Amino acid sequence: MKKVLKVLAYLIGLVLLLLASTAAFIHFRGIPKYEVAMTEEIRRLKVPQDTLLVAEGKRLSTMLCQQCHFSNETKKLTGSQMKDVPKAFGIIYSRNITQHPSKGIGEWTDGELYYFLRTGIHPKNGGNYIPPYMPKFPRMADEQMHAIIAWLRSDDPILAADPTELPEIKPTFLVKFLSTVAFKPMPLPTKTLLRPDTAQKVALGEYVANSMVSCYPCHSADLKTVNDLEPTKSVGFYGGGNPMMDINGEQIVRTANITMDPETGIGKWTETDFVNAVKYGQKPGGGSLAYPMMPHTALSDTEVKAIWAYLQTVPKIKNKVERAK
Ligand code: HEC
Ligand code: HEC
Structure with missing residues (x-):
């Protein structure tokens, strides 16, 4: 009987050790990275600065981007702390998405923006995956996706280059853990996505x-x-x-x-x-x-x-x- 208990104790010890080292691995590695697999077509994407497209992008951004990226201090999209992210997720800031070349997204290509917004894989940060505190748009119609990119390149004053920099985000172990086992990047669409017309x-x-x-x-x-x-x-x-x-x-x-x-x-x-x-x-x-x-x-x-x-x-x-x- 004693021997059985001893073996059991060893086994439990082993399991605990494994759990602890997995936890340590997740903690130190952080949120997983993914291969940045942009297709040739995406790499070459160049969205035209068309007035209608920019207007549609601006309309979409008021519902889809500005609430998180607008700063009350700069009155531009220089980012702010996401106060309504549950505490269990950590201290999260959105980013500066003005046209500043190094502090904003001035140097991103249209393709990189497209790839990031579709998949949630950060093409500039070695493939960092962005957890659900920033949404992804895997099923949005191509035309509207392009509209958002056209707007990001436009002369909208809230996008004018601004060097404001926010602190690094501090995700908790829970976010790192969920990003390892549950949250995953979205796949790229495999065909052109169209918006249904108003008759349907x-x-x-x-x-x-x-x-x-x-x-x-x-x-x-x-x-x-x-x-x-x-x-x-x-x-x-x-x-x-x-x-x-x-x-x-x-x-x-x-x-x-x-x-x-x-x-x-x-x-x-x-x-x-x-x-x-x-x-x-x-x-x-x-x-x-x-x-x-x-x-x-x-x-x-x-x-x-x-x-x-x-x-x-x-x-x-x-x-x-x-x-x-
Ligand atoms: C960020 C989260 C969020 C999003 C996105 C959102 N809602 Fe809501 N919605 C809520 C919350 C929270 C309430 C409850 C507010 C309250 O109790 O006053 C609510 C309430 C409602 C109500 C009122 C229902 C009732 O019984 O009073 C309707 C209708 C509604 N939402 C429709 C929508 C539609 C349609 C969309 C998409 C266009 C949408 N919501 C997007 C969070 C959201
Ligand atoms: C619910 C809040 C939220 C919404 C809505 C949102 N974002 Fe974000 N965004 C974030 C957060 C938070 C980050 C930073 C994530 C990180 O660093 O891990 C981010 C990061 C980014 C980045 C990366 C910038 C960089 O330099 O690293 C870009 C580009 C971006 N967002 C563009 C957009 C666009 C365009 C939209 C609308 C289509 C949008 N976001 C909607 C919260 C949001």
Whole structure:
């Protein structure tokens, strides 16, 4: 009997040693790096400075980039601390994405920007992978991807070269660990991605909600169980309840159930209620929706109504969310 216990003790000791050395490895290696595998086509990408393209890029950036990269001090996109990133993820700053050659992204090529925004693999930092505190855009239509790049190159004053530099980010062990076992870069698209036209209402709504603006990561059950490759496989897809932080990172605000369940979702809403909530952050009974639900004034009525049409096709989930006061 004693011998068995001894062997068991050795085994447990061995397992603990292995765990400790794996943990030490993850801690010191940090967030994993990946091979920067840009195709020839991406390497050669040169987006034209077309006025319409720049305007579309600016419109998209107000929903997709500026909230994280805008600095209240410089009034430009020189980056700021992400106060609403959960403490368990560490101290995270967004970066300077003005046109400054060394402190900003002035020296990135169009291809490098495209590759980074699609995959989340940093082409300048030896292939550093960027965890989910910066979104990736693997399914956005090529035209809109190009629009964002055209805008980043434009003479928009908030992008004018600025040398402001922020401290290094300090991700916790949890981020390093999850980036090793769960979070992965997104694959490059294998074909040209098109935006559905306005005649295909449900398809357009699905595109806007799942590929362009990404409503689903917030409106699923938890950020840790979101499936960015196949959004519909995210746990609690559009059923809400995801615990998010308020703007100061102090209080939890749970996302709403926006499936058509009449009791716990928005099944009793009208299309107008929905447009007012999504575009202007207005609650049907009066009052405003809480951060991080932002007004999406840059979406057209057609796009918001298309999302409404698409949500009618999403499976209802019964999930009563304890809402913020
Ligand atoms: C939710 C917040 C968030 C949003 C939205 C966001 N970013 Fe970021 N971005 C970050 C953070 C945080 C980093 C730094 C990550 C790191 O260093 O690990 C970053 C890094 C970057 C970098 C790398 C810069 C460098 O020099 O290393 C670029 C380029 C960039 N973002 C562009 C964009 C663009 C363009 C958009 C919109 C299409 C966007 N970001 C949207 C948070 C965000
Ligand atoms: C950054 C996370 C985030 C994103 C992105 C987001 N939402 Fe929300 N949304 C929330 C939160 C949090 C609430 C709850 C706010 C509250 O309780 O006041 C909410 C509330 C709502 C509501 C109100 C529902 C109700 O019962 O009151 C609707 C409708 C809605 N969101 C639709 C959308 C749509 C459509 C999109 C994409 C265009 C979207 N949201 C993107 C976080 C988000």
